Amino acid sequence: MTDHSSAAFTETERQHALDALHVVGSLPEPAYDDIVKVAAAVCGTPMALVTLIDRDRQWFKARIGVEGSETDRDVAVCDHAIRQPDRLLEVGDLKQDSRFVDNPVLNEMGARFYAGMPLVTREGAAVGSVCVVDLTPRSLSAEQREALQALARLTMNLMEARSREREQEVATILEQSPLVEAAHATTGTACTVVILELQDLAALAEQMGERSLERQLQQLDVALEQCLDATRGDSINRVTGSGEFIAVLGSDQASDTLAALQAVADDASSRLARPLLLGAAGGTGEESTSAVFLRADRELSARKDAQR
Numbered sequence: 001m002t003d004h005s006s007a008a009f010t011e012t013e014r015q016h017a018l019d020a021l022h023v024v025g026s027l028p029e030p031a032y033d034d035i036v037k038v039a040a041a042v043c044g045t046p047m048a049l050v051t052l053i054d055r056d057r058q059w060f061k062a063r064i065g066v067e068g069s070e071t072d073r074d075v076a077v078c079d080h081a082i083r084q085p086d087r088l089l090e091v092g093d094l095k096q097d098s099r100f101v102d103n104p105v106l107n108e109m110g111a112r113f114y115a116g117m118p119l120v121t122r123e124g125a126a127v128g129s130v131c132v133v134d135l136t137p138r139s140l141s142a143e144q145r146e147a148l149q150a151l152a153r154l155t156m157n158l159m160e161a162r163s164r165e166r167e168q169e170v171a172t173i174l175e176q177s178p179l180v181e182a183a184h185a186t187t188g189t190a191c192t193v194v195i196l197e198l199q200d201l202a203a204l205a206e207q208m209g210e211r212s213l214e215r216q217l218q219q220l221d222v223a224l225e226q227c228l229d230a231t232r233g234d235s236i237n238r239v240t241g242s243g244e245f246i247a248v249l250g251s252d253q254a255s256d257t258l259a260a261l262q263a264v265a266d267d268a269s270s271r272l273a274r275p276l277l278l279g280a281a282g283g284t285g286e287e288s289t290s291a292v293f294l295r296a297d298r299e300l301s302a303r304k305d306a307q308r
Contacts, residue, residue: 009125015055017125019301021163023061024054025200031158032062035151040064042147043140045132050155051078052128069203075105081116082126088145090115093137112137117152130155169239174289177248179233190251190285193296196265198243199275217243220268227260277303
């Protein structure tokens with residue numbers, strides 16, 4: 001069982017915990033659509049959502065009865081919900097609550113009732129919620145509150161299982177790099193790990209269709225690979241079902257290759273009207289490639305912070 005009371009997170013730590021899940025902006029998935037359908041049915045509401053509280057926005061992983069895929073964070077009721085990770089936030093009448101009475105998004109929706117259970121990682125970071133919204137003031141029954149709490153646990157389990165699958169795939173990508181394989185027979189080799197991540201994949205899929213998006217990602221993969229020096233042992237792989245690319249570069253002239261990768265990223269960002277962010281870290285051969293990857297991942301988070 002997760003002990004939420006023992007973990008105190010700064011906003012930066014909470015945000016990085018959300019980044020580590022790699023869910024924000026991801027493509028639609030039927031399991032999450034099922035969760036909001038069940039939440040709405042059990043609670044008898046016309047609207048239900050799985051929300052994630054990103055840096056300056058609330059992004060919807062799944063939704064029913066709600067238009068759009070995100071709102072500004074400063075008008076998100078779920079931003080209030082995550083401030084108490086261990087309890088469900090229930091607001092019987094949003095019009096009678098001083099925090100929400102003048103909320104423009106809620107007023108436009110005609111929302112009067114809200115109930116949301118925070119999504120909390122095993123370490124205790126609250127990253128979003130499973131919530132329901134109604135157009136009339138009301139309250140949930142004890143059984144409905146328990147169901148919403150159970151759905152939040154199920155949602156978090158799905159997200160963390162997805163994160164573990166990605167971690168395993170990343171470990172395989174790093175392990176199978178020609179540079180890393182060669183290092184197993186030596187005392188170690190210096191390398192640079194680069195992570196490139198296309199933001200808001202779900203929005204792009206909605207805009208151009210998933211098939212067109214997949215073609216764009218395949219073309220991007222080719223363009224990135226053309227920046228590499230195969231004779232040096234460079235390699236690049238795309239994480240399955242995502243817009244994330246991981247490259248392992250040899251140390252010789254790595255800065256030139258990084259510049260070329262950044263140029264491709266800038267071009268793609270302009271062409272797709274979505275940021276393709278790059279994080280990189282260099283190793284000396286005295287640390288594991290996975291440790292270098294984690295430093296590159298932190299650099300990528302810093303790039304996301306800079307986009308605010």
